[in-house]
Amino acid sequence: MLEQYYWECETRPDFRHAPEVERILNEDDPIFEKKENPTQEEIEENDKWLAEFRESPVVQFLAQAEEIADKINELELKENSAPYRSEDKKLWQAVPNVIGLDGRPMPRKAIKTKKESNDKFWDFARQFFFGLWGFRQRPYPPGKPIDAAQAIGYKKLEKRYYDFIMRSGGWFYKDRLGRSRGPMELIQLKTAWGAGIIDKHTFIWGEDMDEWAPIGMVYGLEKAIATWEVRLGAAATALLHKLQKGIPPWVPLRGHEPKTYKQMQEEAYESKRRDLAVLEANGGVWPGVRTPSHALFLWASGSELTSILEADHMPNKYIPKDLRKELEKVIPGLRPWEVLSVEQAMDQITYGGEWYREPFGTYTTGPPYIDEWNGDVMRLFEIFHDLSVQVYNKLNRTVPGFGTVMEKVQIDSAARQTRRMQKRAAEKRAEEELALFGSVPSDDE
Numbered sequence: 001m002l003e004q005y006y007w008e009c010e011t012r013p014d015f016r017h018a019p020e021v022e023r024i025l026n027e028d029d030p031i032f033e034k035k036e037n038p039t040q041e042e043i044e045e046n047d048k049w050l051a052e053f054r055e056s057p058v059v060q061f062l063a064q065a066e067e068i069a070d071k072i073n074e075l076e077l078k079e080n081s082a083p084y085r086s087e088d089k090k091l092w093q094a095v096p097n098v099i100g101l102d103g104r105p106m107p108r109k110a111i112k113t114k115k116e117s118n119d120k121f122w123d124f125a126r127q128f129f130f131g132l133w134g135f136r137q138r139p140y141p142p143g144k145p146i147d148a149a150q151a152i153g154y155k156k157l158e159k160r161y162y163d164f165i166m167r168s169g170g171w172f173y174k175d176r177l178g179r180s181r182g183p184m185e186l187i188q189l190k191t192a193w194g195a196g197i198i199d200k201h202t203f204i205w206g207e208d209m210d211e212w213a214p215i216g217m218v219y220g221l222e223k224a225i226a227t228w229e230v231r232l233g234a235a236a237t238a239l240l241h242k243l244q245k246g247i248p249p250w251v252p253l254r255g256h257e258p259k260t261y262k263q264m265q266e267e268a269y270e271s272k273r274r275d276l277a278v279l280e281a282n283g284g285v286w287p288g289v290r291t292p293s294h295a296l297f298l299w300a301s302g303s304e305l306t307s308i309l310e311a312d313h314m315p316n317k318y319i320p321k322d323l324r325k326e327l328e329k330v331i332p333g334l335r336p337w338e339v340l341s342v343e344q345a346m347d348q349i350t351y352g353g354e355w356y357r358e359p360f361g362t363y364t365t366g367p368p369y370i371d372e373w374n375g376d377v378m379r380l381f382e383i384f385h386d387l388s389v390q391v392y393n394k395l396n397r398t399v400p401g402f403g404t405v406m407e408k409v410q411i412d413s414a415a416r417q418t419r420r421m422q423k424r425a426a427e428k429r430a431e432e433e434l435a436l437f438g439s440v441p442s443d444d445e
Contacts (some may be wrong), residue, residue, distance in 0.1 A: 016274055020281040025274065043321065069104070084111035085153040096262045109147070124148035130371040132187070161220030174203040189225045194233030196241070200257075292358070296374040 015021070027034070035042070053059060083092040097105035111117045124146040149157055172182030172191060175197070192198045200216035209218075216222050226234070240247055252258065257268075279286060325343075395402050 008343075015278055015282070015287040018278075018281065021274065021277045024277040024280055028104040068101075073104045077105060080110040081106045082110060084117050085156075088150070088154045090153055094261050094263045113151055119147055121148055124151075157219050158223060159220070161218070162223050163220075165218075165220050165224040170207055172205045173198055173215075180205075186224060190227070190230045193225050193295075194230050194237065196234060196237045199234075201346050237328070324346070 038046075077097065081093065092108075092110075097108060100106040111120060125148075127146075127368050139260070154161075161191050166186065167232050170183040171186070173189070173192075179368050189198065198204075198215065200222050203212040204215050204218065204221070205212045217223065238253070242249055242253075243253070247253075393408075396406075
């Protein structure tokens, strides 16, 4: 199977730039079909139909509604053109707006007032501390995420996380073969960066991280690793490699050209459009999936399985005939027992290696000492409660008039509590009236 995989790698066609894909991408209008060599009568008929279509009151109304929506979107973008903190304005304007489903750029909501900033931060902090202490969190509304980063400040976050990263250790990174390397301290990551082994695109994982992420996407991490002397060493290493390969020093390596956020966004959209065109040209199935060995390696999740795939010793199980037929349609030439072997190998590695993690949102990721601490506090509370009850009963039995005094104390305590609640209710009513009607000017004013 490995020999077949190597052969397919050498002879694999470029599906993303096939003629059918280019034809789909170069279509002028995705709705109206373009006919080859139309007659003069057909051209005149189409022009007449389009003229009647544009003169329709409904179409004109919809066109005007689109113009109004464009203007409203433009005003929203202008209103949210600057973030809450002035030091983040340059970064805010450099990051382009994401294109929405209607084709218009979606505005990023900017925080306007200090009160709104504080509300955003504490709304996030409450849920964050709940999760940190092992309690159930309220899920964020997907349509209205809590933008705590803007409230705190992106540059302040960089500095705060930089201080944290300088004190933490135990990092793992993915090498070029997809294998995990680590644990490593910060000084080892600096050495790897200077040697050109890792860069800002390398995936990394550390304590308290949910998933692997590129180094450049983690607040403060790139700044902590790639200090000026490390960047100097990395530049010297890159210079030596370029001179060995005959590349001019000022020419950037392929895939490492300096790009703006706008250029990266346009390339991502173009790549997505091409991917959709590939799917359309191949009947909704990615062509690489039809290649048997590539399908197996994708199923097996990469190079971690190489040694086990070479030694296929697992017992095969029965696969239903209907499933075999479906596999034959999608992946011609695939032997179904290979699928079972790879799937069993994946289970052996993940579950046998104890890689299994409970899915997010199960609220069982908190520290174990919280339950123990809660038990200790409750046990201490019960001891003091039982002791106070026993002391009260003893004094009530032995001291004459103690019950009368305690009744008087309880009446006074209830009266104080009632006065306190009435005072707080009056203050809340005053605050609500002030928020609703504003401050009332006095006679002197």
